[in-house]
Amino acid sequence: MDILSSINDGILTLEFNRPERKNAITAEMYQLMADALNDAEGNADVRAILIVGKPEIFTAGNDLEDFMKNAPSSGAIEDRAVYKYMMALSGSTKPIVAAVSGNAVGIGTTLLMHCDLVYAADNAKFSMPFVQLGLCPEFGSSLLLTQIAGYPRAAEKLMLGEAFGAQEALEMGLVSKVVPVAELLAFAEGQATKLVALPASSIRVTKELMKAARKAPVSEAIAAENIHFGKMLSAPEAREAFMAFFQKRKPDFKQFS
Numbered sequence: 001m002d003i004l005s006s007i008n009d010g011i012l013t014l015e016f017n018r019p020e021r022k023n024a025i026t027a028e029m030y031q032l033m034a035d036a037l038n039d040a041e042g043n044a045d046v047r048a049i050l051i052v053g054k055p056e057i058f059t060a061g062n063d064l065e066d067f068m069k070n071a072p073s074s075g076a077i078e079d080r081a082v083y084k085y086m087m088a089l090s091g092s093t094k095p096i097v098a099a100v101s102g103n104a105v106g107i108g109t110t111l112l113m114h115c116d117l118v119y120a121a122d123n124a125k126f127s128m129p130f131v132q133l134g135l136c137p138e139f140g141s142s143l144l145l146t147q148i149a150g151y152p153r154a155a156e157k158l159m160l161g162e163a164f165g166a167q168e169a170l171e172m173g174l175v176s177k178v179v180p181v182a183e184l185l186a187f188a189e190g191q192a193t194k195l196v197a198l199p200a201s202s203i204r205v206t207k208e209l210m211k212a213a214r215k216a217p218v219s220e221a222i223a224a225e226n227i228h229f230g231k232m233l234s235a236p237e238a239r240e241a242f243m244a245f246f247q248k249r250k251p252d253f254k255q256f257s
């Protein structure tokens with residue numbers, strides 16, 4: 001299974017488990033995670049959610065082969081598994097803890113902005129190389145990163161798309177704390193266990209209140225991003241970027257005006 005899902009002691013753990021492809025996320029993986037999150041909504045036994053990868057890799061983001069195969073022209077965005085996953089994540093009423101070690105690329109970084117507690121190992125590396133792929137920010141990152149980090153820093157990360165480390169992520173407010181990689185999982189599990197022991201109703205209301213002001217703007221940003229992202233995914237710039245990645249060469253964007 002490319003996603004490992006388990007419920008223990010009140011914690012639903014979702015683990016990326018496709019290390020041979022750097023945990024790149026396929027439509028099937030998004031769907032599995034969406035289903036698990038939606039099931040958790042109606043399951044009072046789940047009192048916290050934990051999202052983890054492997055010590056050496058969180059996720060390489062969306063599977064680029066999937067991007068090439070599944071042009072977005074085929075159907076509405078709302079029917080796509082990635083959309084269902086991100087809506088389930090951002091709309092979850094349960095507290096969500098993410099533990100990031102290694103690379104968190106593209107949606108691997110975007111998804112963190114929809115979690116509540118985000119812990120990074122000292123080997124974590126974040127990047128949103130949407131522009132490098134001929135794409136644009138997705139699932140609210142154009143708004144959320146600007147709010148979290150301020151415009152100039154967000155512009156640097158979203159326009160240049162260069163990777164940055166755990167310490168910088170902490171300084172900019174993207175993560176809650178940095179811990180040594182060997183201690184990350186136990187630490188994150190400990191934090192999730194604390195959430196499980198607290199009154200679920202208080203956690204629920206606190207989360208709702210904290211997210212209330214950003215709910216409508218985030219929905220609007222996601223809708224606007226989707227319009228562009230869908231078109232850009234089938235444009236020649238993105239095709240060139242995907243081909244270049246698999247051919248292990250630099251993309252040639254100068255051929256496009």
Ligand SMILES: C/C=C/C(=O)SCCNC(=O)CCNC(=O)[C@H](O)C(C)(C)COP(=O)(O)OP(=O)(O)OC[C@H]1O[C@@H](n2cnc3c(N)ncnc32)[C@H](O)[C@@H]1OP(=O)(O)O
Pocket residue numbers: 020021022024025059060061062063064065082103105106107108129130133138245246
């Ligand atoms: C809506 C969502 C949007 C997004 O998420 S956009 C972001 C999409 N993701 C990317 O652009 C990241 C692409 N991957 C990378 O940049 C690198 O990988 C890493 C930095 C994550 C790791 O680099 P290294 O440790 O050198 O590993 P490796 O040799 O590049 O990858 C090992 C195998 O994994 C495959 N792979 C890696 N990432 C993806 C991916 N995103 N989609 C499909 N396959 C991927 C490779 O091709 C290769 O395979 P083989 O061993 O056969 O050469």
